[in-house]
Amino acid sequence: MxxxxxxxxxxxxxxxxxxxxxxxxxxxxxxxxEKGLVIVHTGAGKGKSSAGFGMILRCIAHEMPCAVVQFIKGAWETGERRILTERFPDLCQFHAMGEGFTWETQDRARDIAAAQAGWDKAKEVIRDPAIRMVLLDEVNIALRYGYLDAAEVLAFLSAEKPPLTHVVLTGRGAPETLIEAADLVTEMSLVKHPFRAGIKGQPGVEY
The missing domain is CATH 1.20.5 (Single alpha-helices involved in coiled-coils or other helix-helix interfaces)
Structure with a gap:
């Protein structure tokens, strides 16, 4: 030219x-x-928990106390659990409450009890105004299967979440009532996944 x-x-x-x-x-x-947000990551695509943990790492970088409550994958040894518990225990509480996906436990009563224990812990850390972000990892699955009551969760967030606390709820099948009440909602869409080609979940990608 x-x-x-x-x-x-x-x-x-x-x-x-x-x-x-x-x-x-x-x-x-x-x-x-400025306000504490209710954030939902849902949909069939990969990346819901990954996005939530990315926000937790941002909080850590800003020296904002935060907490993670895992509702389903608590039985897994994951990379995010390892790095947060080993490197940042002073800034991030990590509570692994789940025992695995429902098809692994095959015991509905046990799944409900684990979900309720996770929700009790979630309420405890959300009530603490010093904790600026709480990630409820895979809680949407517990809501979808009826292990937790969505109306109770929404009522608690409305009445007791401190004004500047962010709460992130991840997992497929978020109920419409939660989507309607949330401040920020992202739906991950599935375009292609290696699992369908016979490739198993791999460290660094899936966990």
Missing amino acids: PDDLQTEAETRHAAKMAKKKAARDRIMAGKTG
Whole structure:
């Protein structure tokens, strides 16, 4: 491209970006509120727990006390559990309450008891205003199977969650009432997964 045409293109681009920045700055100037959010990661795609743990690591980087309560995968030895308990126990509580997926335990009463124990622990850490984020990992599965009452969970979050505490709820099949009440909802869609090609879950990818 000749120098004069390149200069003209660069000038047009700079003017376009300046207009975008001005518009963005106007939008951001009006966003002054701060509140503790109810965040839901759901859907059939991979990445719901991974996104939740990414937010936990951000909290740790900001030296914000946080907590994890695992409802289903508590029986697994996962990478996130290892690094959080070994490296950051002063900033992140980690409570592995589950005993595995329901098809592994094959005992509904036992699954309900484990879910209820997890919810009791979740309420305890959410009530503590010093803890700025609580990740309820795979709690949506417990809600979906009826191990926990969605109405009770929502009532607690509405009445007792401290104003600046973020609560992240992950897992497939989040109930519509939870989606409606949440401040931020992300649905992970499944496009392709190696499990369908006969590849098992692998460290660093799945756990």
